[in-house]
Amino acid sequence: MNSKRQNFFNDVYEVVRQVPFGRVTSYGAIAAFLGTKGSARMVGYAMNASHAAVNVPAHRVVNRNGILTGKNHFEDPTEMQRLLESEGVLVRDDRVVDFERLFWDPEKNLMT
DNA sequence: CGACTGACGGGGT
DNA sequence: GACCCCGCCAGTC
DSSP states (O other): OOHHHHHHHHHHHHHHHHSOTTOBEEHHHHHHHTTOGGGHHHHHHHHHTTTSSSSOOGGGEEOTTOBOTTGGGSSSTTHHHHHHHHTTOOEETTEETTHHHHBOOHHHHOOO
């Protein structure tokens, strides 16, 4: 049952795990990479369940504007920003500074 | 079963 | 550029 969904969730985690230290990506980029471009929301939904998975740096996934939209889903709203800044990613006003420069596109860097 | 809700994004106004 | 609407689809009520 729901094997596709399970695969999708797993694929999302796998991609997120490939995001390099100090870099960030977006929900839409991951969705596009997995071939479900229109379902960026599902990526976020998958992240919501990522608490079960290990080694999934959910804090490196932001929305297309580089905004930390998921920060409220961490134990503390400040956790996401704190984790990012701990790896050199500056956050200003809930947004990744120099987002376009730090953006890591799975389609360009992870061709599997 | 229908309506609502999102860690989203693109397109139109 | 702010704002609104629609598609996406799993989960909840």
